[in-house]
Amino acid sequence: MFDIGFLELMVVAVLGLLVLGPERLPHAARSLGLMIGKVRRTMSNIQDDLERHARTEELREKLKDPYATFLDDDEQKQVANSAAEPDSKQDTAAPSDESKPS
Template sequence: MFDIGFLELVLIAVLALLVLGPERLPHAARTAGRWVGKAKRMASNLTEEVDRQLKAEELRERIKEAGDDIKVEEVQNTIQAALDKAEEFKHMVNRDASVEQLDIAPAATSAPSQSTPAEKPATPSTSAIDNSTQSSIAKDS
């Protein structure tokens, strides 16, 4: 990357040892190693992203070229013909659905209705209503 040889690295290590001293040199080396690792990861991520973008652009161009070869009007006409054909058979589907509804409806209405006197809702007699009305009127006055 920077085209640094072995002798240059040894010279940098000796200078770092003289400047930083033996106590701080390991900590500084670890920190420098972390920075170099982060820089390498960032460079790797950048190149991967550029490669993905180039491949995506190449794919877009291929699709565009293929789209130019296929006539869009022919595809639209084919789709319209299929829709018209489906429209012709629509009445058959509607008729089949109505026949199914007719088959189901008689079966539902043919079930006998069995109600017992206990199941019938009780209707209050008019005399009970008159008595309750008279009692509420008497209380108001």
């Protein structure tokens, strides 16, 4: 995510050791880890809530007109069939002289 390499991690660890000292560094690292975990869980919960809300709105729209889903599918099939039919009608309606056996 942040693309932190080993060298950068070592620099941060040495700076943390110099600034905080060996006594407070483990506590600070633990606190930082817990804080990152809380932020990740919060972001995950927010994302789940947004997805749930979007699905709920989609279902509400479908419930307003329950036949709309079926009509849309049927209309799509009719359009696909009508697009395919003109080609087949032209082939069967006017056979060429070459296709007749002698």
